[in-house]
Amino acid sequence: MNKAITDGIVFQPTAFAAGLGVWSSGNGTPGSDTYQNIGTAAFVPSDADFGGALELQKTDGTQRIRYMGETRILPGCYLRVTARVKAISGNLPAVRIAGWAARSNGSHLDGVTEIGPSTALTTYGEVVEVSAIVGTGNRQGVDMVWGTQADYGHFGIDLTGPTGGVVRVDDIEIEDVTSVFGRDLLPWVDVRDYGARGDGTGDDAAAFELADADANGRAVLVSAGSYRIASSITLDAPMIFEGTLSATTGAIVSFTKSFDLPTYIEAFGDEGTALRKAIQALLNNADHDSLDLGGRRVTLDEPLDVAAAVPNRDSYAQRRILRNGQIRANPDGNWTAIQVTSQARYSASAPDKLTDVTNVANVRVGSRVEGAGVGREIYVKSKNTSAQEITLSEPLSDAEGTQTYTFTRYKYLLDFSGFDRLDVFEIDGIEFQCNEVANGILLAPVGTVMRIRDCTINRPHRRAITSHGDGCQGMMIERCNFISHEGDVAAQNRQSIAINVNNNDVKIRDNRASQFRHFLVTSGAQGLISGNHFFQGDASSNGVRTAGIVVAIRACNTTIVGNYVDNCFIEWTNEREPEPDYTGGFGFAGLSIEGNVFLCSNVSAAFSFIVVKPYGTNHRLNGINIAGNTFRGSGVTINRAERVDSSFAPLNLDASRQVTVTNNTYHNVEFATANPLRVSHAQNSVADTWVVGTGNKLPFGGLARSVESLVFSSRLRNSANVSEWYMPYTAAKQGGAQNQVHVIFPEQVRGDLDMVVRMD
Structure with missing residues (x-):
């Protein structure tokens, strides 16, 4: 020049x-x-x-x-x-x-x-x-x-x-x-030529913007030095870095033509700082919908608090994507969970609150709550320190009164909990290397349509994806791989959980999860859980198995279809009801389990693949469809594919409605249940009352409540072997277990019949 x-x-x-x-x-x-x-x-x-x-x-x-x-x-x-x-x-x-x-x-x-x-x-x-x-x-x-x-x-x-x-x-x-x-023939402008000091003091932001404005198609060169950026800048030219930047927390640095993590790493030198500043720019610039990590690995010494990295926003509701890279926890970093014990009072009249919480200032939002009568995966959604009050993610089941609770705040590689609300944020193709010390992702307390796809969450300390509030509304988790570090631990002693959700319309699709305590704990309705493979076996003989999926809501309207359920089971419970006794409503309603492959090995005969576990009295089935599944024991024969866990309360089987168990395949399952159940009976001696048993094949140990149809498969004849042409009537719920049907004739006869019995 x-x-x-x-x-x-x-x-x-x-x-x-x-x-x-x-x-x-x-x-x-x-x-x-x-x-x-x-x-x-x-x-x-x-x-x-x-x-x-x-x-x-x-x-x-x-x-x-x-x-x-x-x-x-x-x-x-x-x-x-x-x-x-x-x-x-x-x-x-x-x-x-x-x-x-x-x-x-x-x-x-x-x-x-x-x-x-x-x-x-x-x-x-x-x-x-x-x-x-x-x-x-x-x-x-x-x-x-x-x-x-x-x-x-x-x-x-x-x-x-x-x-x-x-x-x-x-x-x-x-x-x-x-x-x-040397700048006359080179395709860049140097920020030093526009007044940048490069000595780590002052504010070089204006010089950067002047250089960008004068670039006119050329790149902006940040020559050797340390450049302090104390106010927000947006640079439209491609960037070349010999020197590095240091930016104040509130200074947004946007590289619109070089918007990817490798550029930010070149700019800031430190990987963690680069990722924070790049995410800050992502949520403050309309020029890009995604931040590409460029296949880079970022090692973090502590959780990435996304809200702290974007201090100018309490909420965000435009689609943004974080993609294509690896986020790794430094095993020597600051990942130790923070645990606090406090006395608090709970009342079923305020089912999502803890009041009179001592030491409430030290309880962290996002902490898991433990105590008597506290269900699985209950978290601190928010707190009011002056009122000594905590808002819970879900109600407690049997915790009326005052007791001491334990609050454990895990630390996550990506922590969104500082936002008031976050909508339509996506994480695509990211591997989370938790190294047994960090956890994966903590969602915002409120939000819709979070999407996590094609990700791997490897060896999380305790949790892979956690919702401590309603930030999981409409969430989609697709084609992800969850790998536990507890593979050599007996299933019942594992502590890690892949996913929990609390809100409605969640889609969990085509994922794989290996040897967690639970793959999914959900209390949202209208869920779709499809195409997943989750396995939780261990090497123990007659081993105890844990639930792969916990559905912790009665009226769930949830479909579980096309999954491979391997050495674990589906548990349906109402453990999050503050007043668990049935007083009305739907009951256990709206669960459809279709087209799944269930497999178990090294288990006791008492193991079952589908378990209903009620809390409180008088609960009933009022809409469950179990159809087209394959139930198989490998090297072992189990009693039943389904059962009721009456540890806390039984089901009211006399109130069952809309129970369909049909077209399933059973291998090494002693009692192949169905409803409606077809029963064949041979009456070899004459009698006016034929006692027809159901062979313990009504689902969930149900009662023989009605006869749907009856047909004779041989001629009806009396003691003289003379054919009779009687039409009998039936009496249901007979026998001590009420699982028999009496077929009653006007005279003693014998013969054969096929009958369809229902337990609903």
Whole structure:
């Protein structure tokens, strides 16, 4: 770049031969005194060394010679001012290049260097050359750094030292030497040329934006140095980093043409800082819908508090995606869970509150709650310190009164809990390397349509994905791989859980989970759980198995379809009801289990794949569909595929409604249940009451409550072997277990029949 050539800008002052009226003895500003027609200065037309020259007697302590023309100062342009001087007689002075910096309005620009290096004259007649470079940027070799506020200057020399001597000065030269800095043919602009200090102090944001505005299709080069950014900047040019940035927390740094994590790592040096600043930009810029980690691995020493990284937003509701990389926990980092015990009071009349909480200030939002009568995966959604009150993610089941609770706050690689609300945020193709010390993702307390897909959460400490409130509304978790670190631990002793959700419309699809205590704990309705493979076996003989899916809501309207349920079971419970006794409503309603593959091995005969576990009295089935599944024991025979866990309460089987168990396949299952159940009965001796059993094959140990149809499969005959043509009637719920049907005839007969019995 040479502005004299490319832009026709004139930097060179007029020669002394053209007259001394444009050469000032002051600062060079309009109206200042000149050397025209004064007795101590004259033009010498034929100097042996200089040709024409200015001869001047030094009369002031600092004798100034300034060109009164306005020499432009342009960003990225560097000027060299050169003067040749020799002493003629008298005292020998020193000489230096000097200037006067002006703003665009003509006022003086204070605080900048306006003199160059000084050289003493030591011999009469010896030609001494002095020069200095002036420019906007703080670059090596620039003597006078004037920054971007300078618009022009008045340049010349200063004679310092003793007065009385006579000197001659050759014509002063000003030339564009930008090419010396190697930027004339390169496709970038350097932020230092626009006033960036690069010394880690002040605020270089304005210089960055000036460079970006002037790039005009070129890249912006951040040359070596440390640049402090204390205010938000948006840069549209591609970025090249030799130096690094340090930005204040609130300063948003957006690279719109280089918006990816590798660029931010180059910019900030530290991976964790880079990820925080990139996410901050993602949630504050409309130019990009996603942040690509570029396949990079980011190692974190502590949780990434996303809300703290984006302090200007309490909520966000535009689709944004974090994708394509790995986030790893440093095993030596700050990942220890924080545990607090506090006494608190619970009342079923305020089912989502704990009141009179001692030590409430130390209880952290997002903590898991443990105590008597506390169900699985209950968390602190929010707290009111002044009121000593905690809001829970779900009600407690049997905790009326005052007791001591334990609050455990796990630490997560990505922690969104600081937001008030976060909607439509997506995490795509990220591997979370938890290294047994960190946990995976903690959602915001409120939000809709969070989406996590094609991710791997590897060896989380206790939790992979946690919802401590309603941030899971409509959430989609798809094609993810969850890997526990508890594979060598007996299933009943495991503590890690892959997913919990508390709200409605969740889709859990096509995931794989290995050897957690639970794959999913859900208390939301209208859920769709499909295509997943979760296995929880261990090497124990007659081993205990835990629930793969816990459905902790009665009226769930949930479909579990096409899954591979491996050495675990589906548990349906109402453990989160503050008043668990049935007083109305739907009961256990709306669960559909279809087309799944169930497999078990190394279990006791008492193991079952589908378990209903009621809390409180008088609960009933009122809508469950178990159809088209395959139930198989491998190397073991189990009693039943389904059962009621009556540890706390039984089901009211006499109130069962809309129970469908049909078209299932059973291998190594002793009692292949169905409803409606087809029963074949052979009455070999004459009787007027045939006792027809159901063979313990009604689902959930149900009662034989009704007969749907009855047909004779052989002729009906009396004791004389004479055919009879009677139509009997039936009496249901017979026998001690009420699982028999009596078929009653007007006379004693024998024969064979097929009957369809229902338990609902």
